[in-house]
Amino acid sequence: PPFHASEADMAREAQRKWRGLDKSRRQRGNASRKGGSRNAPALNFAGQAAELWCPGGEEAFVTRMIQESRNVASQCLWFTSLVAHSASLTGIRKALKRSGASEVRVVEMSQGQKVSRFVAWSYLSPDQRRQWGRNHWQGK
Structure with a gap:
């Protein structure tokens, strides 16, 4: 899920991580860089903006996912x-x-x-999960 509540939160976290990486490098004696400048990307992780943040952050995203999972509760053994x-x-x-x-x-x-x-949840009882497994993995 998107981990950040906003684009600004995402940028602040990326800056914090870069500062931590710079500090770690200096402590190891690797403060100098080619050409004396930092050519690091703005983020230290990959993804599109919509994949990295949403209003309310990961808690809101996963909460919506939980609400939506209820609509298909019997169609999936586990949600994660x-x-x-x-x-x-x-x-x-x-x-x-x-x-x-x-x-x-x-x-x-x-x-x-x-x-x-990771969080995993199921709406099926243990007996229903065993039956689901028999029906879906061993043939009906």
């Missing part, structure tokens, strides 16, 4: 979304409770110092 900011989880969990999800899982992942997580 990446959640970059742990602060978003409180609102997301509340939305999942309101939606009537029968099971919710939050799985943390890390690579280096970066910690993210």
